[in-house]
Amino acid sequence: MSALRARLSAILLAACLLFAGQALATPQPAAAADPGYLMTHFIGEGATGQQIYFSHSTDGLNWTDLNGAGMALRSTVGTKGVRDPSLVRAPGGDKYWIIATDLCIGCGQTWDQSINDGSRNLVVWESTDLVTWSQPWLLNVAGAIPDGRNAWAPEAIWDPASNDYILYWATNKPLNGATKHRIYYAHTSDFRSITTPQIYIERPGSQEIIDTQIIEMPTGIGDYRYVRASGDGQITLEGSNSILGTWTHLGNLSGIGLTGSQVEGPMWMKFNGSDKWALYLDQYASSGGYMPVLTTDPSSPATYRKQATGSYNMGGTKKRHGSILNLTAAEDSRVQARWANTTASRIQSYNFPDRYVRHTNMDVRIDPDVSPADDSRFRLRPGLAGTGTVSFESVNFPGYFLRHSGFDFQLAYNDGTGQFAADATFRQVAGLADTSWSSFQSYNFPDRYIRHYAYELRLDPITTTTARSDATFRVTN
Structure with missing residues (x-):
């Protein structure tokens, strides 16, 4: 009888484990007390739409506008408008930066002006707590690029190999017979000064690349330490074991019906507590704002799945190209206290x-x-x-x-x-x-x-x- 009970217990345990594995197929909402996610984004055009907005989620799929759906930070420098913000946390968690495109379409520049004679600066804010932010400053990143005509869509990632940040962005310039946007990079430790910019990503011929975002992978998932998603006519996926090393083409999302003519502004997010990711994509062609595509392995295009309408909620404002930070419990508490929806x-x-x-x-x-x-x-x-x-x-x-x-x-x-x-x-x-x-x-x-x-x-x-x-x-x- 004891052997039979042991065998039945083992079967029951296996069934429970199987059920638990199936339950993880779709990320589950986090408990209310668990830390959530902070999205930094802009919401549209005009002098107020092209500013810094914050949204919060407890599960990574359903978002609530913070600060009464009003702007959280306003640029008072450069063009006095910002787009494409990226939120960067220092490795020690003791400092944060927001870096953004210095651009205000319709309230300072036309698209043609911004492409061919735009701001060469990025707009930067700094904080030690995600609550009190410095006044913004301008960081000239494209001024040292000969005939560089703008600076768009900045991102940054900590590089342990160089012990500083790799700051990367798109600049339009003529080179080798093609005037187009290429991705440039530079090193920085404080977002106040940078090394001489170098070309980071260039597509062949006249093909442009503007939006790219890198995510670091945990050990045991996929074949690469880093995966990047880029808007370059497709949503192209690439993998590498070092940020400035050789990148391998992995594929794109055309297999699930998403091409660069439909979506842009790739924005990564890892779900807390599980090896699942969302790649948020801005539906610019249909003016639909962000939508999530889920995957269990960012380096494998075959694992990506579009989500049904109703399975996610982006909140009251349209979310445009930004970034997502997984919050600690302390960060979550501070963010919600500061940016609560006060009338x-x-x-x-x-x-x-x-x-x-x-x-x-x-x-x-x-x-x-x-x-x-x-x-x-x-x-x-x-x-x-x-x-x-x-x-x-x-x-x-x-x-x-x-x-x-x-x-x-x-x-x-x-x-x-x-x-x-x-x-x-x-x-x-x-x-x-x-x-x-x-x-x-x-x-x-x-x-x-x-x-x-x-x-x-x-x-x-x-x-x-x-x-x-x-x-x-x-x-x-």
């Missing part, structure tokens, strides 16, 4: 009810008929300096807060200092002129309140009836 509000004057607090050229005042309306829209964030307080973050200049300086108000970029936090933090109390409205008491000058005077915002002691009315506001949507 945007307007701040209405009590005694001039047709006027709202707004920024203009970084000055702050109350005006009627604000245009654009987003100049008068703010997200009430938990106070930067203390619990039970609020700070006012601009909707169309994320990272910029209402802040007093010399008791005058300005819209200023959060530099992460304690002084800034204190100057940008307020206690929301019952309205001084009407308790059904609100007044805002300074955190670091508690005898002073936000008030308007000659329509300009300032921080004053409140001692008169007029001042109490000037210091009373309604937070409204």
